[in-house]
Amino acid sequence: MAYRAPVEEVLFLLQHVLNVQHYGNLEGFDDVSSDSLEQILSAAARFAEDVVAPLNQPGDGEACRFLAGSVKTPRGFKEAYRQLVDDGWNSAAVSAKLGGKGMPYVVAAAIEEFINGANQSFAMYADWGFYASLLMDAEGIEQLRRDYLDPLIAGTWSGTMALTEPHCGTDVGMIRTAATPQPDGSYRLNGTKIFISGGEHDLTENIVHFVLARIDGAPAGTQGISLFLVPKFEAARAGMLGKRNGVQCLGIEHKMGLRASATCRLHFEDAKGWLIGAPNRGLKQMFVLMNHTRRACGVIAVAGSEAAYQRASTYVKERVQGRRARACDNGEESKAALLLDQPDVRRILMRLRAFIEPARALVLWMALQSDIYERSREESAKERARERIELLTPILKAVLSDMGFEAAVQAQQLFGGHGYIVSTGVEQYVRDLRVLMIAEGANGVQAMDLVMRKLFRDDGRGFRSFVNDVSQAAQDMPEDLEFLNEAMSRSLIDLIAAFDWLHGASAADASAGAYDFMTMLGLVSLGYMWTLIIAAAGKVLSAEEGMHRAYKIARARFFMERLLPDTGAYLRRITSGAQDFLNLPADAF
């Protein structure tokens, strides 16, 4: 069962739902209104399908191996990485000025989906050109940029984000890695970092670590964290290797999944590093990147769900098993049927599709908001995009990763006993996608971020403005699709009631309701995407594509009738409050 990148679906979303051709005035969008969009996506699809996907299952079996400080990636990864770089997919989103392809995020996100759908572990190594360009945007580091950023963007070197330490993950204020100023303006770093993806490997000749550390004497907590560039090898001159630095890989983690991605323990011992930007601003700088990687979790969740769905869909169309409903009641046995003919199997398939399609729309829509925010010259459009990004980043990170994991579990379920066997190739998606609920800030942290920090800013202006858009889109549905408007209206009422309740609640009650609110907002966001998809399908899908539109309406109906109404249950949970369990002593747990 080969992975097929969903090019047609992405084209429909970009051209008809998001109308990217209307954004020709934004940098990098000049190409996207022409045939070249299809060419770019098809080329990326071929790379993902032919080069990357075949390495997925073998890579999981072989896994990364650690030997004497080095990490060997699975067979074939090196060659695939070289082609990734040769084709320039690693720098799709990097601005052309810096030597990248300068594609809009909305296109780069689609490519990111394809590569992740083909091989989530491999994709972990692929984006350091872009990430480094975000981190190295500070003033006064022109020399560092010449020495390090160019090869990072070229992909001949790769990077890492080094935050977590053994005693602290989420709580970065507790970081202990120490940076001591040196007379030449550099720093000496000492400390240990864990869970560093790509901290050591054999795909590139050099690895550049972006490290959060504390300058000697810096204030306690998050106010004293600075960002450093610490290379494995110093740059002798641009792109050329110099001296080996004091960074050692102590080992790699044996993980539940994502086994072909090297998760490293790194030890910094008098490692030479350079401060990036102002001292004690490291957390803020890292958050520019973190917000991208959090949204990327949504992209990856869609990618993995799609891949798992494709396998399940192929299987149930081939596997003959079980009888048609109620055939057993008349004493006779009917002929065995395809699994696809079992109503409960169809229910699961519908559930997957009803999630995957709007989830893909949402990640692309959010990527477009980033494009607008970063490239538009219209202040009101920028501000609106900023609000959407702020509000919905936790949705992409957390709600899509929760639902994506659940989708993989359901896809696995359709295989019966075979789904539990490694060689079938579907359980890997469950193990790989599981990490998205944990990495880049566990999903509970996202809920806190949303409700305790973002939601009520400026009196909840961003939320109210988003709700208005959602409500308007629902009201614009044609009369024969009134069920969309009805379902959305009901859930918007639930959502607003939850918002109002949280607004007046104690911090503790609000915290205890945060996760459920986040999930509600996620469901409404997906419903919003369904209204946009259906509106576009009604306009552009011609007569011969009528069935295509009918399928989408059936999926939207499934979503509106069977998934969205859960907002009522979430509202009840939130408003039940939490005092009785927040006040329990520790021995009650």
Added chain:
Amino acid sequence: MAYRAPVEEVLFLLQHVLNVQHYGNLEGFDDVSSDSLEQILSAAARFAEDVVAPLNQPGDGEACRFLAGSVKTPRGFKEAYRQLVDDGWNSAAVSAKLGGKGMPYVVAAAIEEFINGANQSFAMYADWGFYASLLMDAEGIEQLRRDYLDPLIAGTWSGTMALTEPHCGTDVGMIRTAATPQPDGSYRLNGTKIFISGGEHDLTENIVHFVLARIDGAPAGTQGISLFLVPKFEAARAGMLGKRNGVQCLGIEHKMGLRASATCRLHFEDAKGWLIGAPNRGLKQMFVLMNHTRRACGVIAVAGSEAAYQRASTYVKERVQGRRARACDNGEESKAALLLDQPDVRRILMRLRAFIEPARALVLWMALQSDIYERSREESAKERARERIELLTPILKAVLSDMGFEAAVQAQQLFGGHGYIVSTGVEQYVRDLRVLMIAEGANGVQAMDLVMRKLFRDDGRGFRSFVNDVSQAAQDMPEDLEFLNEAMSRSLIDLIAAFDWLHGASAADASAGAYDFMTMLGLVSLGYMWTLIIAAAGKVLSAEEGMHRAYKIARARFFMERLLPDTGAYLRRITSGAQDFLNLPADAF
């Protein structure tokens, strides 16, 4: 973090919620009203904690290994198995007449929980004395019983249940393994079976396969399936090994979890076997066993959830990470707090406890129903127990395995990044518990069995009678706990509405709603258990145990406010019908 068998909790349930001391008139119950119950459970707990649990994580790492037709279990399994047999835990539920311990199921189920909580893979090898005694209850096989059943009960030999073939799992009517009658009254079996747990291993000197096969010329479908006993070694005389039989292990599966349990592909080539019972009655005979193993899935789900919860609870009481809610708003940073002090962490812990406690009650309550059904002389009590078993077996198998898996995922989540690392020891529960949703008939099959076969039998008498009991228990709640009655009443209304809708629905619509109905019935059953638990806690927990009662009330409230009300969402899903997606052509999926 050592596993602790929940002896105290089980004693509370047995003595005060289920009142097992009132059943002294049933065989095997004479001991349970005395101190010996505590002694038995404590001894089983020590065995599980000290002998079995330490092998769990190493066993997952080492896994079973296949070499030239043989299977090597992980280090220590042989010794632990020997002690299991020496202590007689393998025959806890086997009747004393047959040489077993003759314990009530309700006690044996608790012991089963302890051993599974300690090590799910190991426990897979432990119950063949009991299973064989169920399968070998037929007439006319006295010699077979002497030759094979005695060593199976003694545990010197073990057994397997061999149903699945490469082309058929759920749909046993498609079985192809052929049995050819021989002049001496035996049969020659030829065919291949897959997914055979314990099909080959090094724990016992002999393995007795209970095989479903088709006698030459038998009717097609399930009406032509017979049950055979096919040993690895023939018995020379009682308990002594004779000739090696034509059963070969072709290999073992590399699975997502349960890696220390050998899942075998078996090839039968002119293997000698004996018919058990009448020809063509094999499926019915096997179902006596299957109904037990399906209920056992519920026991195992509770066991794994409890074990995962214990780890998470220990971790969040030690791990300092994150700040108290809203501390960040005033610009200052508060001192880092225990994870236990985060409201969202408490929400997750409560969710786990709110499920685990009534789930344990439910599996023990169901075991007691089996005791009553098999041992009572009162016809009305037997019939009532039969109805409960029929109705709720799918709940134990499917709803508890769904919720148990989810519980393990949530427990893992509390560890953040560490939860994804194998050595932390929590992700194994996710992988191990996953199988329960698939094995013994995938959960979708359970939903079909419930709604399409069991629910409407005798005009739904069993369902109505159960609903009456549940309703009565809710109404009996004291006034200060009126929230229990209110929540239960609302959900019972939902449940009955769903029942009525399904009753009038087409077969296809009913099939598409079956899974959601099953989950509703599961939630209501767990709620029922909460009412029984709270009623008992109010009566028996003395003043110094007041907190204990208060904790249970807080958990019950969490369940009633945050989990049970989901029945409303399920009802909406069911009644939305399924025609629009059941009618879609295959290319829509």
